[in-house]
Amino acid sequence: MNQALSEIIPVLREAGNVLIATHVFPDADALGAQLALGNILRSMGKGVYLYCEEPAHYILEFLPGSDRLNIGLPEVDQFDCGVALDCGDDMRLGKVKDDLLNIHPFVVIDHHTGHKNFGDIRWVDAGKSSTGEMVYELAQAMGADIDYDTAYCLYSAIVSDTGSFKYASTTADTLRIAGDLIAKGVKPAEISGKIFDNFTRNRLQLLQEVLATLALYEDEQLAVITVSREMYEKTGTTAADTELFINYPRSLERVKVAAFIKEAKEYIGVSLRSKGLYDVSQVARMFGGGGHRNAAGFKLREKDLAGVQKELLTELHALLLTPQN
Amino acid sequence: MNQALSEIIPVLREAGNVLIATHVFPDADALGAQLALGNILRSMGKGVYLYCEEPAHYILEFLPGSDRLNIGLPEVDQFDCGVALDCGDDMRLGKVKDDLLNIHPFVVIDHHTGHKNFGDIRWVDAGKSSTGEMVYELAQAMGADIDYDTAYCLYSAIVSDTGSFKYASTTADTLRIAGDLIAKGVKPAEISGKIFDNFTRNRLQLLQEVLATLALYEDEQLAVITVSREMYEKTGTTAADTELFINYPRSLERVKVAAFIKEAKEYIGVSLRSKGLYDVSQVARMFGGGGHRNAAGFKLREKDLAGVQKELLTELHALLLTPQN
Numbered sequence: 262m263n264q265a266l267s268e269i270i271p272v273l274r275e276a277g278n279v280l281i282a283t284h285v286f287p288d289a290d291a292l293g294a295q296l297a298l299g300n301i302l303r304s305m306g307k308g309v310y311l312y313c314e315e316p317a318h319y320i321l322e323f324l325p326g327s328d329r330l331n332i333g334l335p336e337v338d339q340f341d342c343g344v345a346l347d348c349g350d351d352m353r354l355g356k357v358k359d360d361l362l363n364i365h366p367f368v369v370i371d372h373h374t375g376h377k378n379f380g381d382i383r384w385v386d387a388g389k390s391s392t393g394e395m396v397y398e399l400a401q402a403m404g405a406d407i408d409y410d411t412a413y414c415l416y417s418a419i420v421s422d423t424g425s426f427k428y429a430s431t432t433a434d435t436l437r438i439a440g441d442l443i444a445k446g447v448k449p450a451e452i453s454g455k456i457f458d459n460f461t462r463n464r465l466q467l468l469q470e471v472l473a474t475l476a477l478y479e480d481e482q483l484a485v486i487t488v489s490r491e492m493y494e495k496t497g498t499t500a501a502d503t504e505l506f507i508n509y510p511r512s513l514e515r516v517k518v519a520a521f522i523k524e525a526k527e528y529i530g531v532s533l534r535s536k537g538l539y540d541v542s543q544v545a546r547m548f549g550g551g552g553h554r555n556a557a558g559f560k561l562r563e564k565d566l567a568g569v570q571k572e573l574l575t576e577l578h579a580l581l582l583t584p585q586n
Numbered sequence: 587m588n589q590a591l592s593e594i595i596p597v598l599r600e601a602g603n604v605l606i607a608t609h610v611f612p613d614a615d616a617l618g619a620q621l622a623l624g625n626i627l628r629s630m631g632k633g634v635y636l637y638c639e640e641p642a643h644y645i646l647e648f649l650p651g652s653d654r655l656n657i658g659l660p661e662v663d664q665f666d667c668g669v670a671l672d673c674g675d676d677m678r679l680g681k682v683k684d685d686l687l688n689i690h691p692f693v694v695i696d697h698h699t700g701h702k703n704f705g706d707i708r709w710v711d712a713g714k715s716s717t718g719e720m721v722y723e724l725a726q727a728m729g730a731d732i733d734y735d736t737a738y739c740l741y742s743a744i745v746s747d748t749g750s751f752k753y754a755s756t757t758a759d760t761l762r763i764a765g766d767l768i769a770k771g772v773k774p775a776e777i778s779g780k781i782f783d784n785f786t787r788n789r790l791q792l793l794q795e796v797l798a799t800l801a802l803y804e805d806e807q808l809a810v811i812t813v814s815r816e817m818y819e820k821t822g823t824t825a826a827d828t829e830l831f832i833n834y835p836r837s838l839e840r841v842k843v844a845a846f847i848k849e850a851k852e853y854i855g856v857s858l859r860s861k862g863l864y865d866v867s868q869v870a871r872m873f874g875g876g877g878h879r880n881a882a883g884f885k886l887r888e889k890d891l892a893g894v895q896k897e898l899l900t901e902l903h904a905l906l907l908t909p910q911n
Contacts, residue, residue, distance in 0.1 A: 420751075425752055426745075426750055426751055426764075426774055426778070427750055427774065427775060427778035427779075427782065428774075428775055429773070429774075431768070431774040431775065432768065433765045433766070433768040433769040434765070435765075436761045436762070436764045436765035436768060436774075437762055437765035439751075439761045439765075440758045440760075440764075440765060441758070441762075443756070443761060444758040448754070449751055449752065449754075449756040449761075450753055450754035450756065450861075453751070453752035454752075454861065457752065457837065458836065458837040458838075458839065458861075459837075460834075460837045460838045460839060461838070461839060462800075462802060462806065462838065465797060465800060465834065465838065468797065469794055469797050469798060472790060472793065472794050473794060475787075475790060477787060481787065509785075509790065511783065512782065512783040512784075512785045513783075513785045513786070513787065513790065514783065514784045514786060536775075536779065536783075
């Protein structure tokens with residue numbers, strides 16, 4: 262067992278009351294891992310408080326227990342232990358991060374590259390496909406039971422963060438763990454349907470609009486798509502409907518780096534994807550964002566779409582021209 | 587070990603010279619399983635002849651050994667054993683099926699629902715995700731070595747026939763076997779890239795054209811998309827570029843059954859997909875085609891697009907109205 266795990270296990274065993282937090286705008290990995298760890302600790306007789314700055318987005322409401330998420334923070338001195346899941350740095354905990362970090366010991370479990378250390382005890386491993394995979398390993402190491410709901414949440418976390426086992430982060434262990442979770446009764450087609458097959462007719466129309474914006478640069482190695490507020494209005498959709506659209510420019514055979522520029526009311530959001538060794542998290546960090554080597558993003562509180570696009574293209578061109586090794 | 591496997595193993599062990607055939611227009615499962623079984627039998631000292639009616643399609647040329655496929659058939663009496671992989675019936679072997687079936691014993695390994703028996707010794711199991719998964723199990727049962735190239739072919743077969751582990755045919759064993767193959771050095775992102783991320787710019791334009799044809803019926807439970815010869819001309823694409831387009835109407839959240847009608851020079855092709863218990867292979871068989879419960883298809887040698895569409899819609903409406911259990 263690795264060093265970090267062997268430190269975390271006695272801390273969790275001894276704690277009576279545990280607060281589990283995850284990052285703002287939680288995705289299926291963050292929320293799935295959180296709900297699963299909650300179930301696991303509850304099965305060990307612990308009191309569990311699940312905290313996140315916002316309630317679960319409606320597309321994640323299929324995760325069993327998602328209604329147990331709390332958006333309010335009570336007095337923190339009632340907790341013997343805090344846990345942050347899937348947070349690359351403490352800013353990801355949101356507005357009440359200082360209150361949360363007053364809980365000691367504070368355990369951090371994360372798989373982001375470029376993770377910035379915080380908390381008291383850390384298990385950070387960028388070689389893991391997902392935080393869901395790490396929570397599974399933690400449960401195994403503790404000899405804890407994984408029931409159907411927990412398996413459902415962990416499978417959702419893993420399948421979502423690996424793009425259904427397509428990303429480079431997918432390892433032999435990832436697939437074997439997923440196999441174990443299916444053996445607990447989880448239905449892959451059901452969960453994949455919830456995560457990937459949730460297009461509405463309006464959303465498919467939005468996809469057509471967005472695909473029409475495709476721009477290619479650098480001998481088709483760099484692809485950019487854009488969504489405007491006008492397109493949302495025209496098709497009756499919202500930003501949540503653009504989930505996974507970035508995979509279309511990414512799927513072009515010659516593309517090494519793909520960007521999706523999203524115009525919103527208050528800000529401009531950018532999702533970045535890359536293949537192989539190109540590290541888009543470097544570029545995201547230049548703009549105050551973060552992420553992984555092959556998947557990253559950032560948000561800017563300004564509204565000059567053309568300006569953002571120009572600045573971003575300069576940095577992405579530079580990334581493409583830098584030898585990767 | 588199951589009965590069929592225990593009959594097949596001694597036959598393969600005793601044979602000196604084996605012909606391995608797969609179906610016309612082979613997909614990644616058919617060709618991957620064929621190339622893998624070829625490697626496995628060669629490693630056991632057998633002479634191996636890989637037969638298919640056509641050479642590998644260019645999008646499958648990434649499979650190691652795909653250049654070893656033979657499109658000509660020599661005198662069949664030189665073979666001690668014939669094997670058909672991934673063929674739901676003997677028609678799928680193509681024009682020379684009668685010559686092929688003169689080889690005895692003739693072994694059949696297949697996972698299609700509605701399989702029509704042929705050959706001398708059959709291992710047919712519609713519960714398997716792919717013929718690739720079956721060839722893996724055969725190799726394990728024979729104690730045969732699976733080298734890197736073989737693992738590469740089998741992983742490609744499995745990931746392709748399960749839509750990257752999204753289809754209902756994906757089992758705990760499927761994922762564990764895929765995990766074992768990764769442990770042999772196969773890179774999931776590399777293979778998924780070859781199979782799923784092979785869009786050209788022209789192909790993405792064709793996708794936009796095809797998505798614009800989307801028609802929904804029966805309270806959005808039935809979705810139909812169409813590609814015309816005009817669209818191919820406009821975008822500089824061919825029928826091969828429509829691979830997987832059927833997944834777009836299928837991914838609509840309310841859709842139970844999806845159809846993709848493809849106009850070609852000599853015929854009209856139809857791909858069908860369904861979710862859950864709706865069995866589209868029933869409808870495909872009415873039109874002389876075949877397939878699985880959730881994925882089937884057929885071809886008609888006529889050119890009346892509107893007529894085909896009307897007749898097909900009648901049958902699909904009927905399928906939707908039939909209680910499934």
